[in-house]
Amino acid sequence: MSPTATVLKDTTQHSNCLAMSDVLNRIGDKWSVMVVGMLSRNGTLRFNELKRNINGVSQRMLTLTLRNLERDGLVTRTVYPEIPPRVEYGLTELGQTLTKPINALWDWSAEHHDEIVEARKAYDVDHSPAPSEPARIAYAR
Amino acid sequence: MSPTATVLKDTTQHSNCLAMSDVLNRIGDKWSVMVVGMLSRNGTLRFNELKRNINGVSQRMLTLTLRNLERDGLVTRTVYPEIPPRVEYGLTELGQTLTKPINALWDWSAEHHDEIVEARKAYDVDHSPAPSEPARIAYAR
DNA sequence: CCGCATCCGGTGGGATACTG
């Protein structure tokens, strides 16, 4: 066993690994990214404005997402004690810095998504089960 | 660019929304990012090399992660029919383009992770113990 | 060495209903 081959170049990763995991856990769930995207393009928004414009989010998930983003210092939450109540959300400065890398991802997605779709189709064709046999059914009810 | 007042500026998002969700679902799980990171820094790697160097991944998750990445055209899988068998994984060209936005995220994480940790501490301090604690309120705007 | 199958507990997240 050659001593040079024992360790791979993961030293740079190890120092940032925890941080990266942490950040990924936050922006990993798609709703967070959608919220940040909406707020970065529209400035401050009310709860239902976010809910209406983020396709498919439940009010429960939106609430949780906003709480997490607020807790991480990425989003501000401002309550106006009126009737009916009004709550506005906006990006903090930290949140605004995050939009740059997120937009990079967004651009990449827009540019390469069709390649991914095509790759999947090609993969599924090759790895599809026997012609007369449909895919396995996990939970037949 | 003349946005009407009735609709928020989500037009650009809507077209990319599906693509973004799709991509996020892939790179959202932390193992994918780790794998791409390892492969981008080390070139092609064998299964157990990946397993050993990605902290905490189970072989099941690594297998699934690699399958998904392969299916999406981000990772190549090369089988050498030897005994014992040898399988090497590497990034496709598409996968290599993805490293740029991922690295941007990685850099952001490294730079701002401590701010997030601090924000969480601050949030937890004045949100958990006192039930009669008012959030930040904009009085009489 | 590589990787699939099976079992199984924990949880993410939708649907729904209720408060201030």
Place this chain on the structure above:
DNA sequence: CAGTATCCCACCGGATGCGG
């Protein structure tokens, strides 16, 4: 309008064991 609470279940993901 902006949440909170409850139910419930699909799926994630770890542990273990077998097979080429």
